[in-house]
Amino acid sequence: MSRITNETFYTVMTKLFDRLPNRYVGTHLLDFDKDNQRFTSWRSERTTEPFDPFTVLCEMHGIRSLIAAIVSGAYFEAEPLLVVPTGSRYTVLDGNRRLAAVRAILDHERYAHYYPDWLHKPTSELLESLTQIPVIIVADRQLVWPLLAQRHGMGTENWDSYTRASFFHRVTDSYLVSDYQVANYLGIGRWEFNRFMTPYRLIAAAEKAGIWNRRQMERKTIYYSLLAKTLQDERIQRFVGMESLDGFAAAALNLANVGRLLNWLHGNKEKGLRPALSYVDSDIRKLGRVVESDEAMRYLDEHGWLERAYQMAVQQKFPINSDLHKVHNKLGDMLATVPDYEVPYEGEGLAKQVKRAADDLYERVLKKRIKNGG
Structure with a gap:
């Protein structure tokens, strides 16, 4: 795969943000994207165990509120799912939570444990409307990263920090978009982008090894x-x-x-x-x-x-710190023998003050030694 040039990059962005035609596709033809960024916190790149996106979406991503919104106010058709063809079916690149909510509503008796208890049952009209939902079909997942970055990387539906870092790692590592291009698109400096990515790269290196x-x-x-x-x-x-x-x-x-x-x-x-x-x-x-x-x-x-x-780290360098911590520990041991309802607040406060004093004193002395060249 060749590296994406600036000319190609801006051409792709221009096409993406032109109005794209929508289509209606049968819900039964839509598949969850197992490589979706929402799952990065739950999966290691080395994991080979079976993985059920529907279960994770329902249990970990607040699907009940989305179910309630659809049942109460109908499906929001102005925001189509973003999908890519996979044979005769379609993989959902963006909108996996909405697809999970729709699946749970269509089969609400089977998935009653995900369906809010207080919510009325879906009407037959709603169920009929959810058999086909609007989508935007794109040819290649790598070409839509600017759209996903705009929506989830810096928009109102932000992914969490680890998910965003995983997404941008895929963009730079698999799609061969340079750090500079991503940073420029996000409106930040390259050094700021690299700082943001550093924790992810550490995690990835540790898991790979x-x-x-x-x-x-x-x-x-x-x-x-x-x-x-x-x-x-x-x-x-x-x-x-x-x-x-x-x-x-x-x-x-x-x-x-x-x-x-x-x-x-x-x-x-x-x-x-x-x-x-x-x-x-x-x-x-x-x-x-x-x-x-x-x-x-x-x-x-x-x-x-x-x-x-x-x-243990400071006791040899600063014996007074160690002595003060012993006082704190002793006070803690003494308070532990007193019934909860009889423990005086003054005693707990004194123990905490002694510990804080020990830590603060050590830091002040250390800074003074460094300042004096000691």
Whole structure:
């Protein structure tokens, strides 16, 4: 496949945004797109297990509200589904949620568990109207990426950050559209686009190498914004083998550490570990300290308790911090022996204040040492 040139790119965009003719196609001829971007959070590129798009759409993407909207106000025909021919059938490139809602309505008795209890049954007229729905037929999925980018990448129906990153990765990697062209179309700088894509590229590299498996996540979906924010810490950048957020050489990545970081952020069901970060801003600062200590990282790998790993990371450098944390832990142990209804708020507040004072004191002293060249 040849790389898309600027001339071809703008020609395609012009044709896409001309008014395209609509057709009505039998609902029974429409298939869900298993490669649709909505499913990227649920599927790894390495996954070979059977995958049911209809079930995921109904259970994970708020299909009940869409069912209610169609049953109460009829199908919105002014926004056709975007489809591509597949033999004698059609694959839905955009509008998979609407197709799932229509399928659930047409067979509402079978899918009663997806149908809102309070909603009246669909009328025979509505059911008849849903047997054929309007579509726009396009010849090739790769030619419609500007339309999808406009609608879901920067419009009112935005995908989540990870889904958008996956979509733009497909555009640059499979459709051979340059980073510059995508960034220019989105109206942002190339460096900003690459920064946005960096977390996705880390995840993809870890999965491709078999270092990390999203199926083991304790979280339900990939917390993309948390990874993006964590990577702003220069210590964590060094930990995973990145020179900056503007891009990285895949060969220079420390993939083992990338996998460790993803486990810390998303948990690991196989190891019984919950996500280590709770309070994003302060926790990222602490995680930055942890990756400077082998002992602390090993503890975090095994137990997933960031507070304790952080204490281990700083106790040799700053004994007073360790002493204050001991006070906090002791207060916590004492409060744990008191019945819940008798625990004084003052006691809980004192324990938290001691811990915060320990962390803040260490950070202030460290900044002063760095300023003085120590």
